[in-house]
Amino acid sequence: MDWLYLLxxxxxxxxxxxxxxxxxxLRRPS
Known part of the structure; x- marks a missing residue:
């Protein structure tokens, strides 16, 4: 398995x- 791919x-x-x-x-400011 390629670690780069996973990362x-x-x-x-x-x-x-x-x-x-x-x-x-942003849509729902508290």
Missing amino acids: LILAFFGLSVLLTYGIEK
Whole structure:
């Protein structure tokens, strides 16, 4: 298994989650 591939996928997933969280927070300010 290529570690680089796994790392890339993990980084992409983390970025996606962070982006979604940021967008939702922007959409609904506390």
